[in-house]
Amino acid sequence: MTKTTLICFPYAGGSSAIYKPIDGFLSEKIELVTMELPGRGSRFSEKTFTTIDEMVNDALLWFNENQPRNYALLGYSMGSIVAYEFYYKILQNRFKPPLHMFLAACEPVGVKRKPKGIAQMSDSEFINFLMNMNGTPKEVFANQELLDIIIPSIRADFLAVDEYNYKPRNLQIGCDVTVFAGEDDSISRENILLWDKYVRNGCKYKFFKGDHFFIRDSHNEIAEIINKAL
Incomplete structure (x- = not known):
């Protein structure tokens, strides 16, 4: 059985862990692969990227x-921006295009x-910025040692x-794009x-209950849409 590889790009500050809950609901015909970025997860010791081009390359x-x-x-x-640029990098390198693109949030x-x-924010200003984004667990902000470790990669x-x-x-x-x-x-x-405007045949849209981080409560629904599309 030839599987379809689902290449995933995380949001800013995220690691491969954000997609693991979805993997449990995906068809056995789909293999989920997350592009782990330097400075986190299995690549924690590597120097972080500060440009989208570096992530794409x-x-x-x-x-x-x-x-x-x-x-x-x-x-x-952020991963949607990387996926968009990666699509054109793939074509530029004469590989066949993907079967489908899923762009979220x-x-x-x-x-x-x-x-x-x-670039101009102090550490305290950046931390306040993150708190207002509502994407980082509140417990993290109470742990200064942990903050010192993760802030560089998130920033x-x-x-x-x-x-x-x-x-x-x-x-x-x-x-096709969803x-x-x-x-x-x-x-x-x-x-x-x-x-x-960016897709030749237009897009399909799915709006979920929740804010920017609706993925937290929609793993099953997202996987179901991906299964049907692929």
Whole structure:
């Protein structure tokens, strides 16, 4: 049986652990592979990336080595930006495109974003920024030793997003695309629906109950959609 490899890219500050609960609901015909970034998980000792390009090129190294026969891409928030850029890197290197792309919790890459000034933030300002994002467990902020360990990698991710420079493409995405979003996310539904402009045949959309991190309570539903699509 030839499996479809689901290549996953995490959100800023996330590790491969964010996708493990989904894996338990996926079809046996799907193999989940998460692109673990340096500075966390099994790559904790490696120097962190501070640009989207570095993340894309790192994923390409894995792809060149493994060259999955059938594959799909899944990105969450920052991971959606990486997945988008990775799609074009794949085509540039003359590999066949993915069967499907799943883009979650992210407005289209071409939507103008107001820079958050991550590079200029002090550590305390950055920690307050993270607390307002509501993506990090409150217990983490009570543990200064743990904060000192994880802040550098989280900050590197947010810096990569803050300084990402979108370059328009003449070629739209040619594979099927499904967009996931939270009903209570700060990203407007209007902006989410703009993904259609980047995809040749338009997108399918699924809105989940919850905010930007709806993935926490939607593992089964997300896996079910992926199973049907692949």
